Amino acid sequence: MCERILRENALTQHRFDWLLGDPGSGGRRVQLPVDAYWPGHQLVVEYRELQHDRPTPHFDKPNRLTVSGVHRGEQRALYDARREEHIPAHGLRLVLIRPADLDADGCGRLRRNDTADLAALKKILARASDEDRVTDTFRTWLLAEGWTPIDPTDRWTDLEAVCGRERLICEAKGRTSDKGVDADIALANCCAA
Numbered sequence: 001m002c003e004r005i006l007r008e009n010a011l012t013q014h015r016f017d018w019l020l021g022d023p024g025s026g027g028r029r030v031q032l033p034v035d036a037y038w039p040g041h042q043l044v045v046e047y048r049e050l051q052h053d054r055p056t057p058h059f060d061k062p063n064r065l066t067v068s069g070v071h072r073g074e075q076r077a078l079y080d081a082r083r084e085e086h087i088p089a090h091g092l093r094l095v096l097i098r099p100a101d102l103d104a105d106g107c108g109r110l111r112r113n114d115t116a117d118l119a120a121l122k123k124i125l126a127r128a129s130d131e132d133r134v135t136d137t138f139r140t141w142l143l144a145e146g147w148t149p150i151d152p153t154d155r156w157t158d159l160e161a162v163c164g165r166e167r168l169i170c171e172a173k174g175r176t177s178d179k180g181v182d183a184d185i186a187l188a189n190c191c192a193a
Contacts, residue, residue, distance in 0.1 A: 001114070001121050002036065002045055008140050010036035010045075019086050021079065022068040032079055034087070039149075040140030043125075044087050048098045050108040052080060091151070097124060131174040135159055138172065 003010055015031035023029050036045045051059040051073070061072040068075045087094040102120055103113035110117070127133045135158050139149055147161040147168065159170040 001118055002038075002125065005118070005122055005125055006038055006041055006043070006136075008038050008040045010038055012036050014044075016090070018090060019083065022066075022075075024067045032083065034083065037092075040143050041093070041136040042091065042139065043093050043095065043136075044083075045095045045097060045125075046080075046083060048080070048096055050099060052076060053098070095124060097121070131158070131172050134174045135170075135172040138170065142168070 012035065013033040014037040015033050017031060019032045019034070020029040021032050034044045035047050037043070038045075050056065055073055059072065059076075064071065066072055066075045068078060070078070084094060084096075099108035099110065101124060103111045103116045105111065127136065139159060139161075142149060142159075142161045145163075147163040149159060149161045152158070152160040152169075156171075157169050158172040159168075161168045161170070
């Protein structure tokens with residue numbers, strides 16, 4: 001459903017080289033997966049089942065310690081907190097979805113009510129501003145056209161991308177109440193680049 005709303009296929013169980021679990025006995029650290037990542041939207045979605053928020057012996061395995069030296073339930077909480085810290089720190093938006101956000105019963109089982117779930121997900125995934133929506137849409141188009149979005153060189157740039165030897169520096173504008181001023185700003189930015 002998120003793919004339908006975002007109009008982009010997700011990379012499921014995606015792993016980032018900077019999102020790592022605790023070291024094992026040999027010092028190796030596993031890359032932690034995220035439920036879904038949309039590069040064009042710079043968005044990660046994590047679905048947090050009930051065991052993420054309350055003790056569940058079946059999933060927690062309280063009698064077995066993990067590489068973190070704690071049982072699985074405590075490790076899950078550590079890794080959830082790590083995702084919540086590191087994903088935004090790397091410039092990505094993190095959205096957490098829980099069964100209570102959708103049409104689910106008291107045990108967290110989804111009823112698969114497409115109409116209600118789609119409406120709920122649209123609200124959950126909505127961006128804070130219309131400019132964010134424009135930036136996400138343009139980033140998705142750039143990726144499809146072979147451009148690679150990169151970190152902007154200054155804090156005023158909304159989006160920057162490269163393709164071969166070409167570099168694109170973008171100023172995004174969403175809906176506005178002052179079209180003339182915003183058009184002048186956009187034109188000035190184009191001329192300055």
